[in-house]
Amino acid sequence: MPAYKDISPPELIKARGALHPINHMKDSIMNLLISFGFEIVDGPEIETEEFNFDMLNIKKSHPARQMHDTFYVENKSNLLRTHTSPVQIRGMLEKKPPLAFISGGKVYRKDDDATHLPMFHQVEGIYVDENVSFAQLKDLIYKIIYSLFGEEVELRFRPSYFPFTEPSAEVDILSKEGKWLEILGCGLVNPVVLENCNIDSNKFSGLAFGLGIERIAMLKHGVTDIREFYKSNLDFLSQFK
Amino acid sequence: MKIAYTHLVQHIAENPSIEQVSDSLFQLGHEHEIDGNIFDMEFTPNRGDCLSINGLLRDLAVFYTINLSQEVYFEKLDELLIDFENLSESICPQVSFLKLEIDQVPEIYKDSLDNYFLDLGLNKNNFFTDVSNYLSYETGQPTHCYDAGKINSKLVFHEIESDGDFETLLDKKITLTGKNAVFSLKNEVINLAGVVGGKSTSCSFDTKTVIIECAFFQPEAIIGKSVKYDIQSEASHKFERGVDPDCHDRVLRRFIKLVSEHANIKDMSIISYKSKDNSIHQIPVNVQKINKIIGININEKEYLNYLSKLGFIVEEGFIKVPSFRSDVKTQNDLAEEVARVIGYDNIAVSEINIPNYEKASHKDIENKLRYFLLDHGFYEVINSPFVNLSLEDAIKVDNPLDSNREYLRTNITNSLVDNLLFNERRQKDSIKLFEISDVYSNNNGINKKRKLSIIASGRVGLNYDDFSKKINKKYLARLFQEILPNEVFNFGIVSRDLLDTKIKNEIVTLEVDIDKFSSDILSYKEVSKPPVGFVQYNLISELPSSFKDISYSIKDYSKTQDLQDLLLNYKSEIIKNVYIFDYFKNEKKEEIKIGFRFVFQSQKTTLNSAEIELVYNDIVSQSIRIVGISIPGM
Numbered sequence: 001m002p003a004y005k006d007i008s009p010p011e012l013i014k015a016r017g018a019l020h021p022i023n024h025m026k027d028s029i030m031n032l033l034i035s036f037g038f039e040i041v042d043g044p045e046i047e048t049e050e051f052n053f054d055m056l057n058i059k060k061s062h063p064a065r066q067m068h069d070t071f072y073v074e075n076k077s078n079l080l081r082t083h084t085s086p087v088q089i090r091g092m093l094e095k096k097p098p099l100a101f102i103s104g105g106k107v108y109r110k111d112d113d114a115t116h117l118p119m120f121h122q123v124e125g126i127y128v129d130e131n132v133s134f135a136q137l138k139d140l141i142y143k144i145i146y147s148l149f150g151e152e153v154e155l156r157f158r159p160s161y162f163p164f165t166e167p168s169a170e171v172d173i174l175s176k177e178g179k180w181l182e183i184l185g186c187g188l189v190n191p192v193v194l195e196n197c198n199i200d201s202n203k204f205s206g207l208a209f210g211l212g213i214e215r216i217a218m219l220k221h222g223v224t225d226i227r228e229f230y231k232s233n234l235d236f237l238s239q240f241k
Numbered sequence: 242m243k244i245a246y247t248h249l250v251q252h253i254a255e256n257p258s259i260e261q262v263s264d265s266l267f268q269l270g271h272e273h274e275i276d277g278n279i280f281d282m283e284f285t286p287n288r289g290d291c292l293s294i295n296g297l298l299r300d301l302a303v304f305y306t307i308n309l310s311q312e313v314y315f316e317k318l319d320e321l322l323i324d325f326e327n328l329s330e331s332i333c334p335q336v337s338f339l340k341l342e343i344d345q346v347p348e349i350y351k352d353s354l355d356n357y358f359l360d361l362g363l364n365k366n367n368f369f370t371d372v373s374n375y376l377s378y379e380t381g382q383p384t385h386c387y388d389a390g391k392i393n394s395k396l397v398f399h400e401i402e403s404d405g406d407f408e409t410l411l412d413k414k415i416t417l418t419g420k421n422a423v424f425s426l427k428n429e430v431i432n433l434a435g436v437v438g439g440k441s442t443s444c445s446f447d448t449k450t451v452i453i454e455c456a457f458f459q460p461e462a463i464i465g466k467s468v469k470y471d472i473q474s475e476a477s478h479k480f481e482r483g484v485d486p487d488c489h490d491r492v493l494r495r496f497i498k499l500v501s502e503h504a505n506i507k508d509m510s511i512i513s514y515k516s517k518d519n520s521i522h523q524i525p526v527n528v529q530k531i532n533k534i535i536g537i538n539i540n541e542k543e544y545l546n547y548l549s550k551l552g553f554i555v556e557e558g559f560i561k562v563p564s565f566r567s568d569v570k571t572q573n574d575l576a577e578e579v580a581r582v583i584g585y586d587n588i589a590v591s592e593i594n595i596p597n598y599e600k601a602s603h604k605d606i607e608n609k610l611r612y613f614l615l616d617h618g619f620y621e622v623i624n625s626p627f628v629n630l631s632l633e634d635a636i637k638v639d640n641p642l643d644s645n646r647e648y649l650r651t652n653i654t655n656s657l658v659d660n661l662l663f664n665e666r667r668q669k670d671s672i673k674l675f676e677i678s679d680v681y682s683n684n685n686g687i688n689k690k691r692k693l694s695i696i697a698s699g700r701v702g703l704n705y706d707d708f709s710k711k712i713n714k715k716y717l718a719r720l721f722q723e724i725l726p727n728e729v730f731n732f733g734i735v736s737r738d739l740l741d742t743k744i745k746n747e748i749v750t751l752e753v754d755i756d757k758f759s760s761d762i763l764s765y766k767e768v769s770k771p772p773v774g775f776v777q778y779n780l781i782s783e784l785p786s787s788f789k790d791i792s793y794s795i796k797d798y799s800k801t802q803d804l805q806d807l808l809l810n811y812k813s814e815i816i817k818n819v820y821i822f823d824y825f826k827n828e829k830k831e832e833i834k835i836g837f838r839f840v841f842q843s844q845k846t847t848l849n850s851a852e853i854e855l856v857y858n859d860i861v862s863q864s865i866r867i868v869g870i871s872i873p874g875m
Contacts, residue, residue: 007798010805010821010835013704016769017614017673020621024771037595045679046636046687061461062286068468072639073649074683080638100595106626112642119625127595134580135536135591142590157585159270159577161285167535167577169585188534191573205534220775228781232622232660234669235781241772 021240022121022229025217026104029123032147036140038102038125043087045106046078051086056164057192071108071118080108083210084124085164091126092197097204098129104213117226121213126189128199128206134167134188137207141171141186144209148216149173156180165208166190181219184211242478244378245360246278248294254306265304268584271297279361287568289482293381296565303550303582311379314497321510323392323452328399330516332422333434336398336456337489337513339496340389341369343449343504351502367444369451372499374475381565382455382484382492383476385432389450391442397425398434400462405430410443415470422462424454435463435480437472450508455493457486485565486519523559524575534576536591537583547582548575606758607677610693612767617720618702619673619695624656626678634682651682653694654750658735661696665744668786671700673712677755694752696735698744705824705836713747724765725758786817786842789857795833797869804870807863808837813856817842 019027030040052058053065064070064082071080087103104123112118127140138157145155154174162168165187172180186209191201199206214226221240223229228236246259257265259275266273266280271291274281282291290296298307321340327333346368349355357375358365365371369386377383400422407430408414417423417430424432431439435458444451458480467477493511500506528541545555553569554561562569569575580588611621627638627646635648650656653676664672675695682688701707701716710716714732721730735748791808795801809819816839823836839860841853865872 007801007833009824009826010705010801012706013820015618015702015704016616017619018621019611019615019771020623022623023621025775027771037597044689046681046689059461061464066465066468068640071641073636074639074687076639078687098596098598110640110642117625118627118642118646127593129596131533133534133536133591134576135588136593138585138588139590139593143593158267158272159285159581159585161270161287166571166573167580188573188576191571221778223778228778230623230625232624232663232674233667233781234620234664234672235667236778237620237622239778239781240776 016241018237018239018241020229020237021217021221021223022213024240025220026121026123026213029144029148029211029213029216030102030104032144033102033123033125036143038100038127041087041091041101041103042105043081043084043090043103045081045108046073047081047086048078051089052079052081052083055089055193055196056085057190057196058163062163069110071110082109083107084122085208085210088124088126088208089193089197092128092194092199097199097206098127100127101125115226117214117230119230120226122210123213124208124210126206126208128189128194128204130204132188132205132207134207137169137186137188137209140207141184141209144211145171145173145183148220155183160185160187162187164190164193175219181215183216184209186210242282242284242292242475243361244280244282244294244297245356246280247360248357249280249297249301252294252298252308252310253301254308257305262301265301266297268586269300269303269581271300284482286482289479289484290381290565290567292479292482293377294379296381299552299565302552303547311495312498313491313494314501315494319510321512323512324395325512325514326395326397327514327516328397329422332400332459332462333398333456334459334516335486335489335514335519336454337493337511339453339455339493339511340509341451341453341497341500341506342389342508343500344507345504346447346449347503354499354503367446367448368503369444369448369453369500372496372503373453376492376496376499377475377479380488380492380495381479382488383435383479384492384496385438385454385456385476386444386448387431387438387442387452387454388444388448389452390448392426392452394426399423399425401425401430407433408440409433409437409472410440411437411472412440413472415472417470421466422458433466433470434458436466436470436474436477453493453496455489457484457489483567487564489513519564521564522562522570524562524570524572526555526558526560527572530572531576531579534573535580535583535588537588539579539583544579547579550582551578553578606760606762607691607693607755609762609765609767610755610758611675611677612769613724613762613765614673614675614695615769616767617673618671619675619697622657622660622674622676623678624650624653624660624676626650626681628655630655634684636681636683636687649681651680652752653678653680653692654696654733654735654752657694657696657750658740658748661698661748662740662742665698665742668788669699670746671703671712673697691755692752693755693758694750696748696750698746698748703820703822703838705821708822711746712749714749717749717751724762727761728757728759780844782817782842782844784843784845784847786840787848787853788838788840789853790822790836790838791857791861791864791872792823792834792836793864793870794873795835795870796831798833800867800869801833801835803867804835804864807867808860811860811863815841815843815848815852815856 084103091101102125107122156172157169160168160170168187171184189206189208194201272283284291373384373386402420404418422434423430431442460483463480467474528544552563626649628650629645632651635651641647677693697712701710733750818840822838825834
């Protein structure tokens with residue numbers, strides 16, 4: 001017995017906490033984009049119609065502006081941003097090309113059901129320079145998707161419509177179950193938007209893209225109900241260490 | 242919008258399969274699901290021109306030979322005498338009326354019309370309305386049919402701003418409020434323009450004389466009306482997205498043709514009102530620009546060939562945009578047309594290299610704080626900003642989802658208190674949470690503050706060193722003292738008096754503006770690392786959990802590790818967690834006392850004591866087989 005007198009106590013496990021999986025996903029994507037040469041810009045979540053809609057070529061008549069889609073505050077003097085795009089506008093007004101910005105954060109839309117929440121997260125990016133083309137946009141999107149889902153993933157580009165990009169595309173990946181899942185929206189920055197930001201659209205062109213963080217986090221972690229992210233349940237959060 | 246494959250393919254010479262048409266539609270950007278023979282289309286809002294058989298065929302013409310054999314009435318028509326005044330030409334710059342009188346209402350429809358209702362599973366209404374609905378499906382232009390016998394005074398189109406009752410032809414009674422574009426007779430609204438007609442002038446099964454209205458309304462005047470009045474309207478869906486302003490004559494002549502195929506027309510006359518000519522939009526031919534935008538290299542002939550297939554006309558160095566393509570205005574729009582025809586997936590990538598220029602570093606202090614808290618067992622949470630409490634400077638949401646979410650929170654702590662109670666109700670006895678978020682208030686303008694908020698209560702930790710220590714102000718103060726010795730933090734205590742809980746543990750909180758933290762924190766060396774890869778989430782149980790403790794006495798120290806190996810790796814479907822909560826080495830008695838806590842929870846059922854005992858007894862019997870250890874009292 002004396003031979004064991006000096007036995008060490010059991011390992012003292014100091015439990016660590018965990019980042020929220022949405023913030024972790026956002027950080028991962030932002031870090032990936034930083035490695036591609038983007039820099040982070042920040043902006044407010046309470047925005048003006050001018051930055052959230054007008055400057056982005058979203059017409060007064062666009063359905064997204066309706067009270068049933070957008071949260072307005074303080075007697076319609078402001079709104080809760082519906083996307084992170086206004087941050088790009090603020091960035092473009094401050095800096096001249098070449099510029100490559102990303103912004104990430106909370107956005108708000110008037111939805112609340114099993115698949116949509118009134119608050120969710122986006123990461124958006126914009127790159128403006130001379131001779132930026134759709135073919136380069138495709139290269140960037142491939143790099144992003146391959147980094148997130150591996151190079152064996154099958155993806156497709158579909159024509160789509162966003163007032164602030166032209167041409168516009170949506171990108172789907174093929175799930176293991178053989179279903180196409182929409183992952184991101186992208187396009188070449190509409191010259192109207194560049195001109196709104198005092199950028200000469202004859203000289204410069206740009207690409208832009210946006211990803212919904214919850215969608216990607218659900219796919220990567222196998223979470224099937226988006227509401228789980230926001231219950232603050234320790235049994236849930238402690239799995240993401 | 243539902244479109245039958247058979248209705249499309251009858252106009253396509255190559256007779257493609259439904260899968261081939263589906264692939265072509267996807268390449269063109271027309272998302273859809275297939276249900277049997279039906280395409281359930283979801284068009285982007287800029288492509289109102291595709292909301293019809295003819296519209297889709299115009300796009301499919303880039304891949305197939307389209308044969309549109311829809312006959313129209315060619316003969317000269319008499320001018321309709323109608324007492325009509327347009328007081329809002331800016332909203333309705335163009336409107337036509339066609340009056341038809343037939344001798345007998347047909348009881349049976351020809352196949353071409355009948356199949357529309359049959360194939361799409363639609364209910365028939367009355368003859369003229371049925372023709373109108375079919376024509377909207379075929380051409381994309383909605384028309385409205387008034388029973389001519391009920392139009393007995395001056396018809397006026399105008400925008401009104403007075404409240405009033407209106408009964409739709411679908412028997413729905415609504416109260417019009419705010420601005421509405423309407424058709425009226427003697428100030429009585431008979432048609433909510435572009436949305437739905439009124440009951441008072443609608444056609445019936447025996448209507449033989451009809452006035453058909455064919456109009457162009459500015460989308461801005463129509464948008465939001467069907468949602469506002471909760472009316473399902475195919476017409477408003479089309480008007481909101483914009484219809485072809487130059488199609489009225491053809492559409493109404495097609496209307497005559499369809500009616501003439503079913504009944505003898507006794508009388509017909511037409512009139513058109515147009516407040517301004519529609520200018521043709523022209524864009525210079527510039528294939529170099531198109532190549533530059535897309536990053537391809539096609540020649541001009543190829544480029545113009547693509548566009549001509551889509552209905553664009555090239556004249557004198559300009560591309561004339563067809564009247565149905567109001568979405569095409571710039572070279573970028575034309576580039577998208579070309580890219581769609583080539584296929585986005587067929588465009589080769591070109592390597593992107595974002596130039597190096599000076600870029601700002603970011604959020605270092607915030608990230609240091611996050612990892613510092615992680616190191617001490619805190620979990621990051623994210624809460625919704627919507628609350629029901631109105632503090633003096635809280636920002637009010639004009640259109641909240643419900644009365645419980647009318648304001649934006651002015652602090653994070655209240656959200657964290659809710660999170661804490663939520664977890665306490667799930668038998669958590671060591672809770673440490675934090676959130677970093679922007680918080681907004683209205684104090685002579687909208688103010689934004691970025692804040693860190695933390696909350697902690699219960700045990701300091703679940704290891705044997707921390708298990709019996711309770712979280713209090715001192716504990717948190719010591720933590721922060723460690724990294725920021727020169728700063729003073731005001732920790733708060735949340736009283737449990739007003740909370741729905743019987744637990745007594747102290748609740749300690751802290752809420753600080755991020756910019757109050759000094760850069761001293763940047764020297765903190767974090768232990769925690771972000772997870773490598775993305776862990777697969779295991780479904781959590783919402784069923785209650787319970788625990789059992791077992792304390793051992795170990796005389797043969799060499800067996801301590803054997804016991805740990807056995808218990809910490811013990812597998813059971815109902816064991817959620819196991820940890821050492823107590824450890825004491827009594828040098829005098831040459832004895833180690835060690836306590837293990839087992840937390841039981843099932844994914845399937847609420848566990849009863851017998852189910853727990855079964856596993857517990859197995860653990861006990863396996864562990865006491867180890868020579869040199871015992872369970873005191875057993």
